[in-house]
Amino acid sequence: MALNHAILALLIDNAYSGYDLAKDFDQSVNFFWKATHQQIYRELSKLEDQKFVEVEIVEQDGRPDKKLYHITEAGKAFLTEWLLEPCDMMPIKEDLLVKLWAAKLVPISDSIEQSPIAKIIEEFQRHQALHQQRLATYHQIATEFYPAPKQLPIAQKYFFFQAEDGIRYEEDYVAWCDEVLELFANHADVKGI
Numbered sequence: 001m002a003l004n005h006a007i008l009a010l011l012i013d014n015a016y017s018g019y020d021l022a023k024d025f026d027q028s029v030n031f032f033w034k035a036t037h038q039q040i041y042r043e044l045s046k047l048e049d050q051k052f053v054e055v056e057i058v059e060q061d062g063r064p065d066k067k068l069y070h071i072t073e074a075g076k077a078f079l080t081e082w083l084l085e086p087c088d089m090m091p092i093k094e095d096l097l098v099k100l101w102a103a104k105l106v107p108i109s110d111s112i113e114q115s116p117i118a119k120i121i122e123e124f125q126r127h128q129a130l131h132q133q134r135l136a137t138y139h140q141i142a143t144e145f146y147p148a149p150k151q152l153p154i155a156q157k158y159f160f161f162q163a164e165d166g167i168r169y170e171e172d173y174v175a176w177c178d179e180v181l182e183l184f185a186n187h188a189d190v191k192g193i
Contacts, residue, residue: 003043006033008052008079011071015056018044018067031138031166044069052078096127100180121184128177135170138163 006029010021021044022037029035035043047053052075058066071079099120106116146152146160 003033003035003039004047004052005079005082006035007040007043007047008071008075011053011069011075012079015068015070018069021069031134032162047075050078051075096124099123117184121181124177124180124184128174128181131170131173131177135167135174138166138170142167 006025007021010016010024010029016024018041022040025035025040044053048055048069052072053069054072056068056070058068060066103117103120106120142149142160142163146156146163149157149160149164152160
């Protein structure tokens with residue numbers, strides 16, 4: 001997937017100003033596809049050049065005109081073509097996994113608090129807390145927007161399953177951190193690796 005696909009997907013149901021699109025992107029797509037506001041504006045310009053979006057100028061009193069972006073039929077066709085293509089599995093890029101791989105280089109003493117491994121443990125605890133926060137966010141989204149998922153129309157179920165994927169991922173990550181932290185707590189098991 002490229003950023004252009006994510007932007008076009010957001011434009012299916014609504015026209016957006018660049019600012020509002022970037023804001024909505026931050027609160028939705030940004031959970032699984034990262035992009036800065038600058039990247040979004042650049043991509044909107046390219047999509048306009050490709051005739052995948054068109055711009056409507058809306059005059060505003062006392063403020064600069066607002067540009068509203070609409071997806072075109074060509075944009076829908078481009079997005080549909082991409083939608084029907086197979087997609088590759090994305091590789092995992094996780095610094096914490098590499099740190100765990102290399103943790104055998106750090107000596108472990110009988111007192112973990114005094115051991116250099118304490119810094120690695122702190123990093124795992126920090127990541128676990130971050131993933132717990134994101135898990136809480138996903139639960140809040142699911143509760144607020146999808147209180148009765150079985151009763152949702154099919155289009156809304158697509159969004160529900162995105163939130164559900166986030167919940168499952170974060171639950172697994174938090175549980176994995178628990179297991180790694182337990183390994184460090186029982187440091188005698190890892191001595192001499």
